Amino acid sequence: MLFMIGMSIVFTCDNSHAAEDERPNIIYILSDDMGYSDIGCYGSEIETPVLDSLAENGIRFTQFYNTARCCPTRASLLTGLYPHQAGVGHMMEDRGHDGYRGQLNRRCVTIAEVLQTAGYRTYMSGKWHVTPFQPKSPDADKSNWPRQRGFDRFYGTIHGAGSFWDPNSLTRENTRISPVTDPEYPIESQVDGKFYYTDAITDHATRFIREHQEGSSDEPFFLYVAYTAAHWPMHARERDIAKYEGRYDAGYDAIRNARYQRMIDLGVIDAEATVNWPIPDKWKTQKHWEWDKRNMEVYAAMIDSMDQGIGKIVDSLKSTGQYDNTLICFLQDNGGCAETLGRSSKHNVENTNQTFDPLPSDHLQMDMVPKQTRDGRPVRGGPEAMAGPEDTYVAYGRGWATVSNTPFREYKHWVHEGGISTPLIAHWPRGIARHGEIEPTPGHLVDLMATAVDLSGAEYPKTFHDGNSIHPMEGQSLRPLFEGNTIQREAIYWEHEGNRAIRVGDYKLVAKGGKGLWELYDLAKDRSEQNDLSQQMPEMVEKLAAMWQEYAERAFVVPGMRK
Incomplete structure (x- = not known):
């Protein structure tokens, strides 16, 4: 019965095109490697006033889930399927099984592909990471790049991780680019004349919004913004790091305890159903405390910078008159990351005094971990490298990841609650009358396709890609929850x-x-x-x-x- 009602809504919208200009714009914003408690409105001390405001004027979901890892999450979000059905059960390698081919298959469709059929313009800014990147092949297969999977415009990275100061696989539309010589985003126009990927993702998202209003205002749009904050390496602008200097002096347990109490006060967890167990000493960095405290200061700055960017996206919607009828959803791709990349002295280059020849300005960065900066300095890891600048490459470690995941078990990779729990903030002035409310209904990434299909009036296809049969959607539209009703699964x-x-x-x-x-x-x-x-x-x-x-x-x- 629920299925028939949902299909009736889609059929009516698609065929009558009733009040087509009333269909909302849809923006899905995804952050990277962050824990459930890492933004202010879910308990954090990190300053996220923009996300907090969206939550105050929208809905906060407290039991929403991702898939515990970057690639599967992106595949699931984009297709409305479980990641194996889309071909991305693990990462970007073919493991010899249909569920683990390492790239989107042709039995799935992306939200962009579906919404294009309903007259939506489609844009993406940020991290793709659902197809292998072939850095040394000038004839690399681009059939699964964003422009070939339904997006009208794309700026971002094809690969999944890299320097924020010099990201690998940086691409505009279908062309690899250097951040230094990109004529469409001049380096001299950026803060301090220095490229920073979080800012670049934001600036291109706002550009797409403005240019859409200038050239396609009679059509709605779908925008997918995929930040790499706060994935390692810990890189941030000094002005943002300075805000958090001394913020973590009290240590892991004190920060975790404060978060836990704020989470209870905010209503995003239940004190009767959670335990704020102490962080084992072996998970803490004691010998190099000043260094690890700096790692968390930079991590906080990365999230702060992203929130500032989301503020610019909101401002661009307001300045172009598109704010009231735009659904904005914010969520995270997995829980806090306990990976140890760059945390040992062995991650230093053999001779930290070594210098390299400067790279040419048009050099295309293809290494996930660059060996050098563009001006010739070696890139360093380990406790000798104080995180933040472009010549460092450090992850923030298990102790801080445990703080990020307060009060849940495990981390990115695992499917206990710490690995799969994500905030979901849904904000839509014209379509969500609930303001500041908590929504405890369990949900999953697969619901985002169903929601987009429902709100757009699109018809989810049975066949696509030259007649290939398409797996049915796995999710439920969140629209009933926006309206204070229920969903069943x-x-x-x-x-x-x-x-x-x-x-x-x-x-x-x-x-x-x-x-x-x-x-x-x-x-x-x-x-x-x-x-x-x-x-x-x-x-x-x-x-x-x-x-x-x-x-x-x-x-x-x-x-x-x-x-």
Whole structure:
């Protein structure tokens, strides 16, 4: 019945084009490698006034989920499918199975491809990361680049990680570019005459919004903004870092404790269903505290800078008269990242006094970890490298990632709550009358395609790409929740690197690794996943495990596939 109602809405909108100018613009903003508690309106001390304002005048979801890793999340968000169905069950390599081909397949469609059929203009600024990048091939396959997957305009990076000062795979439309010689974004026009990728993503998003109003104001638009903040390396402008100098002097536990209390006060977690367990000493950096404190100061500055950028996007909507009828959704691609890249002295180059020849201004950066800066300095890691500048390359580590994920277990990669829980802020002045409210209904990335199809009046195709059959959408439109109503779903599923889970109602079955045993949690009472009920409720374990297996078989999941 719910399905028929939803299809009726789509059919009516698509065929009558009733009040076509009333269809909203849609902006999905995705951040990178951030934990559930890392923005102000979810408990953080990091200053995010723009996101806080969007939440105050919209809805905050408290049980929304991603897929625990960058590539699968982007594939799922873009297609409305579970990532394996789109071909991206792991990262950007072909692992010999249909669910793990490492790039978008031709049995899925992107939101941009679908919305184009309904008369939407489509734009993207930022990180793509759903197809392999071939840096040494001038004839690289571009069939899965944004312009070939439904986007009218694109500026950003094809690859997933890199320097914020000199990002690899930087691309405009279908052409690789140097940030130094890009005539459409002159280096001298940027802050201090210095390129910074977060600013570049913002500036191109606002450009697309302005130019859309100037040239296509009779059509709605879809804009996908994919920031790389706050993914390693910890890079930020000094003016933003300075705001957080001394902010973390009190240490990991004090910051985590303060966040936990603010989260309770804000209503984004339930004190009766969570545990603020202490951070083990072995996860903290003690010998190099001043260095690790600086890492968190820079991490905070990166998020602050992104929030400033989102403010510019909001301002561009207001100045062009498009603000009231634009749905803005903000979310994150996975939980806080405990990866150790750049955190050991071994990550230094052999001779930190070594210099290199300066790079030519038109040099195309293709290395995820550059060996040198453009002016010839070696890029350094380890506790000798104080994060922030372009000659450093450091991740912020497990201690701070545990703070980011307050009060949940595990991190990016894993499908316990710390790896998959994300804020979702939904703001739409004309379409969401609920202001400042908390929405506890569980949801997933797959819902964003369904929402876009519903609101746009588009018809999700059964065939596409020269007649290929397309997997049906997996998600539910969030529109009923915007209106204060409810949605129903059978279950939400996960698998990544053998880590696997299913959530049905308040019960979640979860396991670590392909050989890990199932654990069972009642998230209504234990969202911190501290009290395993698997031995007490074997029938529930059996039921949910069977449901997960059925999902795995239809969604091209290989349960034992490891990294």
